[in-house]
Amino acid sequence: MDLLIYSPDIVSVGVVDCFSSLRWRRKYFEPGEFELHCAATADNLETLAQGNIIHRLDRREAGIIEGVVVGESTAGDEEITVTGRMGSCLLCQRIITPTINYSGTVEIGMRKVVSDNAITARPIANLTLGVAQGYPETCAFQATGKNVQTTLTALAKASGFGYIARLDVPGRQWVFEVYKGSDKSVIQTTGPYVLFSDEFGNITGPQYTYNEQAFKNYAYVAGEGEGSARVIIEVDQTGGEPRREMWVDARDLQKGELTDAQYRAQLTQRGLEKLAEAARSESFEAAAVSTANFEYITDWNLGNIVSFEKWGILLNRRITEVEEVYENSVVTITPVCGTPLPETLDLGDDV
Template identity: 85%
Template sequence: MDLLIYSPDIVMQGTVDCFTSLRWRRRYFEPGEFELHCAATTDNLALLAPGNIIHRIDRREAGIIEGVSVSENNGTEEITVTGRFGSCLLCQRIITPTINYTGTVEDGMRKVVSDNAITARPVDRLTLGATQGYAETCTFQATGKNVQTTLTALAKASGLGYIARLDVPNRRWAFEVYKRADKSVTQTAGPYVLFSDEFGNITGPQYTYNEQAFKNYAYVAGEGEGSARMIVEVDQTGGEPRRELWVDARDLQKGELTDAQYQAQLTQRGLEKLAEAARAESFEAAAVDTANFEYLTDWNLGDIVSFEKWGLLLNQRITEVEEVYENSVVTITPVCGTPLPETLDLGDDV
């Protein structure tokens, strides 16, 4: 595998064609990350500089080098570079001035990017890619929020993914929203994808479940004081016992909005917070390509698939895929569902 190295202004610098290890971690709702280990040669030290771009022609993502370390062990010098994929550029901007939006989620995400990283305070070489016309809708108000964090909240609430794709011929990053298919065993629109012992396509499976931070009913409090404060309730119990969450949304201002428009924005905030407070349930395993289910051909990041093991059947979206290339061995590990967050967040205080 050749890794093509570009400068920050997307000019070809050279190729890294020999490395000891590459971890390429793709994510659907937020930027992925990578870690590369290779010999600390003069050429590699020059190529793998902070800000340079690692591009693989076999993947849509490209990585921006953010960390570099060089070490020596038993006479062997090694360089390690780390970073995130191109959409991490959007963490460099906040939303200002305030956006009041009602419409499709895709157009809303594009507006957040355009208003804060392209038409105003442009991120170098960032553009909008083609629109796909997805039907999911939302209503939101945002100001002072990080652009990337906002995109991730909208993505998780709607099931859409996003990417900043490296467009080498035009020397640009193209921001695009995308959506993958439901390929679980419960759908009948097309072929299903099932990871199970029966199909012999998983090794080292691991299942986790935690509902400590799970909430399914939100009280979203907007502007006002005491009994005059506007509060909407968002019910996602679906017949389950209620687990309540308080969301302080005082930052959302009514202004010239009608009551209905303002309530819709509060409801959207509630949906986003409940998405963050979902059950942590995930299944991950090293995937083995078979004649039935081949990575990138039959299944990909963002697809909803089925995992079956230990009497459990989990039909959920593949939110991460970790690719590891080491010692001529390739390991592909999909993560299906909602992993337990690294930092437990029990929601907003009153």
């Protein structure tokens, strides 16, 4: 595998065609990350510089080098280790200002957040919008002073969308796009399914995780006002289950010239986003073995809804992460299906 290296201005600076290890972690709701280990040669030290871009012709994502470490490997050889995140991490460099009041489709809302704060105003170099896909899902939100990337992730999780900043080398630009993986679970009937199971012999080292410690399904969202005059709406996602309540302080959402209905819609959206963050942690991950039945990238990919079956458990969930590891001539592909436990568990309610 050749890793094509570009400068921050997307000008070719070299190729890395030999490395000891590459970890390429793709994510659906936020920027993925990578870690590359290779010999500390003069060429690699010059090429793998902070800010440079690692591009693979076989993947839509490209990574931006954010960390560089040079030292001795466990084998005693001099080694360079570079780490970073995928291109959409550029959006963490901007906050939302001035205030956005938006009602419409989620896709156009996400594009507006990027355009207003990183393209038409305070532009991020080489960033542009891709073609809108016309997804019909809607939302209403108000945001100011929020991080652009964090806002995109909240909207994505609440609606089931993914987003990416795709590297367009010929155009020398990063292309922001919103996308939605298709349903390939065993319970849908519109197309072929994808099933990871012992029956198909396409998983090794499976692990099922369930945790509802931080789970909430009913939100009280408090907007502007004081005391009994404070605007409070309720968002119910119990679906017949016992209620598990949370309080959401949305005082930053101001009614201004909005109608009552518009303001309540924005408060509802905030509640949906917070409930999405407080979802049950239920995930299934395993080292997937590519077979003639279900080939990675061709038959299943990041964002698809697929099925995992093991220990009498059938889980039909979206693939939210795929970790690819290339080491010692061995390739391991590990999909994570469902909602994994957050790397940092926050049980604190808004106040």
